[in-house]
Amino acid sequence: MNLDLASKTAVVTGAGRGIGLATVRTLIAEGVHVAGAARTVTPELKETGALAISADLSTADGVAAFIDAARTELDGIDLLVNNVGAGDDVRLGGFLDVDDVQWARVFDLNLLSAVRASRAALPSLIERRGAIVNVSSMNSRLPAAAPVAYSAAKAALAAVGKSLAEEFGPRGVRVNTVSPGVVRTSIWEDPDGFGATVAAAAGVEHGAFLQQIPAAFNITTGRITEPEEVAALIAFLLSDVAGNITGADYLIDGGTVKTL
Structure with missing residues (x-):
């Protein structure tokens, strides 16, 4: 299938490894000009040929600096993938084991990074009638004792995606969510x-x-699930082939979540 993404520009957060790195590789293979952010720029990210930028995406300043640099270097943003997540504060333990500092860190990285990146990129996305894909998790749909803060942040991310889709859809911006299960x-x-x-x-x-x-x-x-499978779904949702899909949340979990 020809996704017709050549000459588009894309920003991918959490691009140093895993789903983010696979997404960078997939988009570059489709002819997209990509800027990828990671706290630590890995050799694998450098090898993709993407514009690799080191940024602490758990902070407002880190997100702002990355989006500004990407927008300048790419001369605008067509596509945004809010992938960064998890982090060192995702730990085992129940509700009473998670203090306020951990709650704040988990939400900063897994939710507010996407809020801040979307806010900064939206003027360009509106101008170019672009698209956003947020990477959530099947945890947003599976009640469990742990990791409680991570699951809550990912559920909130899916909700924010639906709100953005509703508000900015009439202005030409599509917003969808991908919710992976266990990924290699x-x-x-x-x-x-x-x-x-x-x-x-x-x-x-x-x-x-x-x-x-x-x-x-x-x-x-x-x-x-393999990271490349998640990346393929993300690329599809970013493309005009999925031009009338917005506000959706796609599970890619091998059938783990069995509820309607």
């Missing part, structure tokens, strides 16, 4: 990451835990 990224696979912490808490060796994920999460397809 460092969050799960890093020996020092969240997945390893979950495995340790369950008393299971990390490698064995990763193999058990499809069964433990009751994933219908029997496997976890």
Whole structure:
């Protein structure tokens, strides 16, 4: 399918690895000029040929500086992917284990980064009749004891996306949400990451835990999602092929969420 994205410009947050990096690669393969932000610019991001910018997207100043630099270097923004999320403050533990500092940090990175980036990019997006995709999570639909702040932030992000779609749709800007389930990224696979912490808490060796994920999460397809699959969905929603889709929230979770 020809997505007809060549010559468009795009901004991707959380672009250093995982879904963000896969999205950068997918968009560049479609001929898009991309600016990607990450707290740490990885060699993999540099190798894509994207404009790679180091930015702390959990802060208002960091988001503003990144969007300003991207808009200047790209001479305008057609597409925005608000992907940055998770972070070191996503931890195991119930409601009473999460203090105000953690709540604030989780919301700054997982919700307010997207609010701030969208606000800064919207003048250009309105002018160019562009599109936004926010990357949420299936956690926004699955009540669970943990991680409570992350799940709440992602639910709020999906709600903000619907509000933006309603307000700016008449002005030519489409806004959609993608909500992945478990994706093969460092969050799960890093020996020092969240997945390893979950495995340790369950008393299971990390490698064995990763193999058990499809069964433990009751994933219908029997496997976890690849970052490139999420990136392909994001690219589709950004394109004019999806020109009459807005305000939607697409699960890509292998059938984990089974409710209507």
